[in-house]
Amino acid sequence: MLQSRLSHSYLLRFIDFPVIDEEKLYVFYGMLEQAKLEHRRKQDTLLSIMLVQIALDTHELISLEEIDNESDRKNRQLTVLAGDYFSSMYYHLLSKWEDNELIRTLSEAIQEINEAKMSFYQTDYSAIEPVFENLKEIESILVRKVAEHYGLSNWKSFGSHYFYMNRLLTERKQGIIQSGSFMIQKIASTLLSVKSAKLSTNQVSKAKIVLDSYIAYAKKEMDQLLQQHSELHQLFQERFEYNWGMTGIQEKKMAEEG
Amino acid sequence: MKLKTIYASLKKDLSFIETELEQTVNAHHPVLRDASNHLLKAGGKRIRPVFVLLSGKFGHYNLPLMKNVAVALELIHMASLVHDDVIDDAEMRRGAKTIKAKWDNRVAMYTGDYIFARAIELVTELKDPAANRILSHAILEMSIGEIEQIQDQFNWDQNVRDYFRRIKRKTALLIATSCELGAVAAGASKKEQLHLKQFGYYVGMSYQITDDILDYTGTVKQLGKPAGGDLLQGNITLPVLYAMNQKNEKKKIMDVFSDEVHSSQEQVDQVLSIVKLSGGIEHSRQISDRYLQKAFYELEQLPASSARTSLRQIAEYIGKRKH
Numbered sequence: 001m002l003q004s005r006l007s008h009s010y011l012l013r014f015i016d017f018p019v020i021d022e023e024k025l026y027v028f029y030g031m032l033e034q035a036k037l038e039h040r041r042k043q044d045t046l047l048s049i050m051l052v053q054i055a056l057d058t059h060e061l062i063s064l065e066e067i068d069n070e071s072d073r074k075n076r077q078l079t080v081l082a083g084d085y086f087s088s089m090y091y092h093l094l095s096k097w098e099d100n101e102l103i104r105t106l107s108e109a110i111q112e113i114n115e116a117k118m119s120f121y122q123t124d125y126s127a128i129e130p131v132f133e134n135l136k137e138i139e140s141i142l143v144r145k146v147a148e149h150y151g152l153s154n155w156k157s158f159g160s161h162y163f164y165m166n167r168l169l170t171e172r173k174q175g176i177i178q179s180g181s182f183m184i185q186k187i188a189s190t191l192l193s194v195k196s197a198k199l200s201t202n203q204v205s206k207a208k209i210v211l212d213s214y215i216a217y218a219k220k221e222m223d224q225l226l227q228q229h230s231e232l233h234q235l236f237q238e239r240f241e242y243n244w245g246m247t248g249i250q251e252k253k254m255a256e257e258g
Numbered sequence: 259m260k261l262k263t264i265y266a267s268l269k270k271d272l273s274f275i276e277t278e279l280e281q282t283v284n285a286h287h288p289v290l291r292d293a294s295n296h297l298l299k300a301g302g303k304r305i306r307p308v309f310v311l312l313s314g315k316f317g318h319y320n321l322p323l324m325k326n327v328a329v330a331l332e333l334i335h336m337a338s339l340v341h342d343d344v345i346d347d348a349e350m351r352r353g354a355k356t357i358k359a360k361w362d363n364r365v366a367m368y369t370g371d372y373i374f375a376r377a378i379e380l381v382t383e384l385k386d387p388a389a390n391r392i393l394s395h396a397i398l399e400m401s402i403g404e405i406e407q408i409q410d411q412f413n414w415d416q417n418v419r420d421y422f423r424r425i426k427r428k429t430a431l432l433i434a435t436s437c438e439l440g441a442v443a444a445g446a447s448k449k450e451q452l453h454l455k456q457f458g459y460y461v462g463m464s465y466q467i468t469d470d471i472l473d474y475t476g477t478v479k480q481l482g483k484p485a486g487g488d489l490l491q492g493n494i495t496l497p498v499l500y501a502m503n504q505k506n507e508k509k510k511i512m513d514v515f516s517d518e519v520h521s522s523q524e525q526v527d528q529v530l531s532i533v534k535l536s537g538g539i540e541h542s543r544q545i546s547d548r549y550l551q552k553a554f555y556e557l558e559q560l561p562a563s564s565a566r567t568s569l570r571q572i573a574e575y576i577g578k579r580k581h
Binding site for chain 1: 285286287289290338341344345347362363364365367368369371372374375376378379382387390391393394395397398400401402404405408
């Protein structure tokens with residue numbers, strides 16, 4: 001359903017199909033199940049929340065570099081417009097349900113997320129802790145707002161931790177593929193005072209060690225949360241262990257390094 | 259008549275709206291705040307808030323309530339401009355650096371998204387659920403119109419119907435929505451809501467056609483850039499579409515743009531003269547005027563008032579404006 005709503009034939013000739021974060025989809029689905037919405041309304045609400053996330057993620061893809069060829073130029077133009085299109089779709093969908101309150105909640109979340117993103121992007125941190133705190137804030141806002149909206153307090157800290165943990169793992173994966181993601185760059189610029197866009201292998205390794213130590217800590221917190229919430233344990237333990245296993249991280253070794 | 263003179267009756271209310279605009283985009287993060295204010299200070303015609311306020315005069319005009327709609331509509335327009343500048347890679351707007359030029363693309367994307375969300379939040383203050391339905395429809399159509407504009411760049415097979423559908427989505431719907439929502443917020447009758455919406459639609463069509471004509475006839479001083487900017491980007495508008503419908507002219511124009519990726523000002527100048535000789539400008543003026551006449555007809559269905567007179571004056575200004 002989500003895929004068919006996202007398809008706009010012309011857009012997809014120039015831009016990649018938007019990435020749907022399955023973990024987020026799974027969490028929001030679980031939350032809305034608990035919120036006990038009528039089936040069709042639940043579907044559209046889930047779609048709207050995911051559209052907000054996808055719109056924000058799509059705009060993250062806009063690069064800073066100068067562009068000198070037609071295909072890249074068109075790709076950038078349509079990426080901007082795709083984000084705007086997804087964003088207008090969430091609003092349109094919820095307005096059909098006359099869900100004024102959720103429209104307000106989501107628009108507040110978008111504002112807060114952009115404030116947090118701007119802070120992450122513009123701040124020259126002097127310590128590493130706030131870098132991770134800021135990242136956690138970016139990942140937490142949407143799920144926290146939705147949880148508050150439906151009075152699902154048990155999902156609030158769980159969702160925040162789960163999204164944060166997944167974001168760290170994604171950053172780690174990207175860091176390995178690209179030898180330095182935006183996060184790795186941020187860690188290097190904060191800890192090692194590296195300002196250049198190109199990092200040496202040694203600098204990337206140092207930044208990865210720091211990232212891994214935060215991943216290890218986040219994993220511990222995640223395990224504790226799953227112990228505390230038996231209903232979520234049932235839903236997520238297996239999934240979480242599977243995703244963790246896929247990363248190939250050796251927990252014991254990491255804990256020693258951290 | 260100058261726009262400033264027409265706005266005189268609303269001076270106090272518009273000044274209140276201006277203050278509200280500043281307060282509304284008062285973000286916590288200094289860069290987000292500065293970027294939003296930078297665009298506000300660059301000015302603009304504020305035509306959407308004016309249409310909201312004047313349309314509100316046909317119901318129970320209540321400024322504290324009207325302001326939510328007036329501010330929201332201007333912010334939506336602003337947010338779309340911030341993203342448009344990333345799309346067009348534009349350095350200047352309204353004589354000031356664009357946000358993407360003063361900061362960068364990422365700051366522009368965050369600022370546009372922030373302003374857009376802020377605007378939607380304001381509309382949720384209205385009690386009538388129709389307000390969100392009307393606005394969300396307009397915004398969705400607007401974004402499809404923008405996608406179509408990119409799709410139709412250098413597409414020589416498009417026709418006048420494609421053009422009208424595109425400008426309806428791109429410009430006319432948001433102006434129609436400004437008028438309609440002003441009437442909705444003030445609780446005007448359904449009949450009045452409909453006439454005001456239609457008025458806004460026709461004025462919006464005329465406004466965009468005039469804009470497209472000015473791209474051919476305006477001076478650097480009037481436009482703040484050389485004429486033919488639309489053509490340079492491959493945007494095919496009514497004057498050129500008319501020229502292309504004349505015998506042999508389509509081939510001449512297409513020949514000039516055979517290398518569309520590297521179109522130059524020289525090529526644009528050649529097409530400008532073909533379009534002018536074809537009568538494309540005159541024809542477009544006639545079409546723009548026809549839309550204005552339709553707008554006036556809609557106004558005549560509304561009760562006579564100073565608001566109705568002001569709406570007519572603004573529509574006349576739009577049809578004759580030079581920038």
